[in-house]
Amino acid sequence: MIVASIVLAVLAVALAWPVPARLSHAQWTARAPGTALVVWQSIALTGGLSMIGSLLLFGLSAYGDSPFPALGDLVSETLDGRVPDGATIFQIGSLTFAVLLAGHLVLNLAATFIRTERQRRRHLDLVALLSDPVPGEPRTRRLDHPAPVAYCLPGAFRSVTVLSEGLLELLDRNELRAVIEHERAHLQQQHALVLLSFRSWGNALPWFPIAHLAEIAVEALVEFIADDKARDVVDGRQLASAIAIIGSSGAPTGPLDADSPAGDLRVDTRVATTRIKRLVDGPPPLSSSVRLAIRTAAAALVITPAAVLLTLMVVA
Known part of the structure; x- marks a missing residue:
């Protein structure tokens, strides 16, 4: 088992630094954000298991x-106490640390989820109290605030997209329509849960x-994914125009963190600029065969710890 321990x-x-550091600077991720997100998830899961x-x-x-x-x-x-x-x-210390580390990760995930869910419920209650429905847009609320803001609030039984009066005027x-479709993409694809796991x-x-x-x-990847989903319904240039207008207004532009509403209007300037370039004149998406190959490699990575364990059982 010593050899298997060394392999893991x-x-x-490798998954703690060199691989993710290289992935974070890879150019292809913007061309296949969904695939890149799968790779990040496989790295996080496999790294922890290993x-x-x-x-x-x-x-x-x-x-x-x-x-x-x-x-x-x-x-x-x-x-028996032996x-x-x-x-x-x-x-003995290795066993103890393994148990403590696993417990720490699981408990932190649970605590982050519970805390975030409580905050979202309170936020949903406040939105229901302080906003009005947007005519013709189901589960969309208008907030009387001059700053141009748009975000989505996911929930187990109720989800809502919030638009400020300042945004509607701009x-x-x-x-x-492009902004609303972008926010709905966040809700449909459960991006808040993805962000929550990485925040945890x-x-x-x-x-x-x-x-x-x-x-x-x-x-950044969940923003790209939501942009692409919105682009299936509206012209990408319209969404790019909305991002540029909101950014030039001085309002924060990008996703809120995992402890806050998931939305598109709180990303840093660099990510917002990249989003606009993707929508206006971005490179073509990766081919389906390349995306499939990357996803297959990600799946193989996830099962590697189990494969090492299975090999050890067979050899032993």
Whole structure:
């Protein structure tokens, strides 16, 4: 199991910095944002599984050569208050850290979800109180505020798109339709949950620089995805015009963070500029065969820790 532990450790290190750092600067991601998002998710999931799996296998090596029998011995001997002969402090510490790390990640995800859901419910209640329905636009509310703002509020049983009075005054009919379709794309594709998972990762590992890098990249990708979805319904130039108008007004332009409403009007200037270029004169999307190959590689990456474990069981 030592060899398998080393293999997973090498994979975890690769996915902790060099691979995501390279992906964050890749040019193809803007041409296939949905595929790039799948890759980021596979990196996050595989990296976590590899890190925890490496620690577990190294610790379990004190109990035998096969993981599941060793796990059974660990449970029985722990209940008896015994430690196997030859077990080192490093192996015991590795097991302890693996359990603590897994628990920390899961509990942080749960806490982030609960906190975010409470904030969204309160926000939905405030929106219902302070805004009016937009005629002809289901689940869309008008907020009496001069700043040009648009965002969506996802919810388990109710979701709403919020448009400010300032936005309605700035945009023409086509531009407004483009913004609404963009926001609805966020709701339909559950982008808030995607952002929440990466925000949870960053909160759980604030000392881990790649977590923040991944969060920034994913925020941009969900905007690209929503832009492309809106472009299926409206002219992309209309959406680009809306982004440019709102940006020139001095209002924040881009997605709100995972603890806030998911929307399109709070991204930094660089991302907003990239969005406009994509919509107006962007490169063609990646071919379906290339996207399929990348997604297949991402799926293979996710099953790698399980494949290592299965190989270990067969060999043992």
